[in-house]
Amino acid sequence: MSLVLKKGNEVVGEAAIRSGCRCYFGYPITPQSELPEYLARRLPQVGGVFVQAESEIAAINMVYGAASTGVRVMTSSSSPGISLKQEGISYIAASQLPCVIVNIMRGGPGLGGIQASQSDYFQATKGGGHGDYRLIVLAPSSVQEIADLVKEGFQLADTYRNPVMILGDGILGQMMEPVDLGSGDVGELPDKPWAARGKKGRRSRNVINSLYLDSEKLEQLNLSLQKKYRLIAERETRAETYLTEDAQIVVAAYGMTARICKEAVDMVRKKGIRAGLFRPITLWPYPEKELRLAAQHSQAVLTVEMSAGQMVEDVRLSLNGEVPVEFYGRLGSMVPSAGEVFEEIQRISKKIGEVK
Amino acid sequence: MLIKILMAGFGGQGIMSMGQLLAYSGMLEKKAVAWIPSYGPEMRGGTANCSVTISTSPINSPVVTEPDILVAMNRPSLDKFEDALKSGGKLFINSSLINRSVKRQDIETYYVPANELAGLLSESKVLNMIMMGALLQVAPLVSPMSVMESLRMMLPESKHHLLSLNSRALQMGAAVFKNQTAKENSIVAG
Numbered sequence: 206m207s208l209v210l211k212k213g214n215e216v217v218g219e220a221a222i223r224s225g226c227r228c229y230f231g232y233p234i235t236p237q238s239e240l241p242e243y244l245a246r247r248l249p250q251v252g253g254v255f256v257q258a259e260s261e262i263a264a265i266n267m268v269y270g271a272a273s274t275g276v277r278v279m280t281s282s283s284s285p286g287i288s289l290k291q292e293g294i295s296y297i298a299a300s301q302l303p304c305v306i307v308n309i310m311r312g313g314p315g316l317g318g319i320q321a322s323q324s325d326y327f328q329a330t331k332g333g334g335h336g337d338y339r340l341i342v343l344a345p346s347s348v349q350e351i352a353d354l355v356k357e358g359f360q361l362a363d364t365y366r367n368p369v370m371i372l373g374d375g376i377l378g379q380m381m382e383p384v385d386l387g388s389g390d391v392g393e394l395p396d397k398p399w400a401a402r403g404k405k406g407r408r409s410r411n412v413i414n415s416l417y418l419d420s421e422k423l424e425q426l427n428l429s430l431q432k433k434y435r436l437i438a439e440r441e442t443r444a445e446t447y448l449t450e451d452a453q454i455v456v457a458a459y460g461m462t463a464r465i466c467k468e469a470v471d472m473v474r475k476k477g478i479r480a481g482l483f484r485p486i487t488l489w490p491y492p493e494k495e496l497r498l499a500a501q502h503s504q505a506v507l508t509v510e511m512s513a514g515q516m517v518e519d520v521r522l523s524l525n526g527e528v529p530v531e532f533y534g535r536l537g538s539m540v541p542s543a544g545e546v547f548e549e550i551q552r553i554s555k556k557i558g559e560v561k
Numbered sequence: 562m563l564i565k566i567l568m569a570g571f572g573g574q575g576i577m578s579m580g581q582l583l584a585y586s587g588m589l590e591k592k593a594v595a596w597i598p599s600y601g602p603e604m605r606g607g608t609a610n611c612s613v614t615i616s617t618s619p620i621n622s623p624v625v626t627e628p629d630i631l632v633a634m635n636r637p638s639l640d641k642f643e644d645a646l647k648s649g650g651k652l653f654i655n656s657s658l659i660n661r662s663v664k665r666q667d668i669e670t671y672y673v674p675a676n677e678l679a680g681l682l683s684e685s686k687v688l689n690m691i692m693m694g695a696l697l698q699v700a701p702l703v704s705p706m707s708v709m710e711s712l713r714m715m716l717p718e719s720k721h722h723l724l725s726l727n728s729r730a731l732q733m734g735a736a737v738f739k740n741q742t743a744k745e746n747s748i749v750a751g
Contacts, residue, residue: 208588210581210584210585210588210594210596320599376597376623376624379597379598380595380596380597380598380623381581381584381595381596381597382594382595382596382623383588383593383594461624464620464621464622464623464624465621465622465624467621467622468621468622471621540624542624542626542627543621543622543624543626544626544627
């Protein structure tokens with residue numbers, strides 16, 4: 206294992222190359238611009254294509270085109286830029302094309318700010334574009350996990366012919382941590398008989414399309430998409446738990462916030478409060494069963510986010526009223542401190558004591 | 562050991578590089594490290610700060626709100642972050658650019674005339690290395706050898722002729738506190 210010290214954004218780029226990604230289309234925006242900058246230099250070295258498009262909308266449609274040919278392709282942006290890409294993302298999902306889309310979130314709404322945030326959870330997991338579609342959404346919480354999840358993301362995208370989103374925040378994108386990038390030997394990429402890259406001796410040509418004017422056919426497409434989404438939901442949930450076995454209070458958080466909460470959990474444990482951490486790694490599909498298991502002996506779940514409360518809705522849906530759910534969040538790129546989360550856990554612990 | 566450090570100054574003082582160098586050195590010594598930058602949209606000027614965490618066990622939160630060590634390279638940085646420093650923490654002040662004394666009584670303060678010392682080497686760009694030398698003399702987070710090794714790895718070969726200058730700057734910073742306690746240093750600065 207050899208470690209290098211690298212920025213999260215650059216690691217997205219390097220991990221993509223080591224996953225066989227050879228096409229990138231994007232438009233710069235803080236706090237993820239180190240990623241296109243890195244790929245502008247690196248992709249030509251490995252025979253790849255880097256295009257800085259004229260806009261985010263152009264970039265996502267270039268992804269649509271490249272993905273149609275079966276190559277591994279990626280785009281990235283930050284919150285306002287991801288909003289611009291939504292139409293294309295819906296088309297790609299409908300056309301069942303694999304690709305990886307990276308959102309290094311910044312504060313919103315509107316043009317917002319350039320610092321970290323987690324307020325695009327709804328957009329990522331509930332469909333920011335139109336129609337009944339889903340993205341597979343992966344949420345790394347360290348630079349090492351960025352490398353691992355980008356690789357996994359490309360595999361999942363190919364396996365299910367579905368767009369995958371890597372959802373990080375501005376801190377994660379800009380921070381440096383030691384990372385093991387692995388060998389870069391992806392082996393043989395999966396066969397893609399559906400790709401539009403010439404007839405190759407077949408009688409009919411492959412068509413990539415998202416337009417179905419016949420309602421019955423459109424319903425059939427939707428039914429097959431829903432079947433695929435159910436399969437993904439059954440098979441592909443991922444989560445990390447920390448000290449949840451005996452936890453009275455389970456803190457649920459993802460990404461950078463989860464690491465802050467882990468520190469808070471250690472702090473309250475020293476005070477004798479039995480707290481634990483539940484960290485979803487897949488935000489869609491949401492690891493509902495894993496959360497129910499982690500919270501089965503708990504008396505309260507505290508969700509912490511850098512938003513006004515978005516993931517907390519999935520926490521409530523997963524627990525379905527079995528455990529009371531509390532929320533703590535900071536807005537507009539303010540980052541909750543471990544001390545604040547510590548206070549919240551203490552407050553809830555006191556409340557539980559009084560109910561008894 | 563888990564140490565959280567905040568380094569702050571204005572763009573161009575080498576704040577980001579100083580933090581990266583410290584993190585890189587920690588990694589070479591097989592410690593867990595994290596480096597987080599924070600700056601505005603300006604290319605130069607403006608305020609810049611970065612936080613570094615060095616630990617002998619895996620790092621939970623790399624976000625630094627209450628640093629154990631604060632390095633203030635200019636006056637606005639001291640004004641902004643003095644109150645955030647942990648009680649009993651260490652404060653390093655670039656006394657060449659900061660003309661006020663410290664308000665806090667519950668911390669150790671170390672005054673380093675970094676710009677003046679850099680002037681003695683006829684190279685203003687090494688003031689971050691001077692501060693780094695002073696910092697490591699007082700708080701041996703990593704060895705100066707690891708710092709030089711990291712610098713060798715971070716710099717492209719075309720810049721390796723600058724290694725000896727940087728090494729001298731590192732030693733010059735360390736010399737400020739070689740035979741001196743914090744109290745004596747504050748009397749000198751006072």
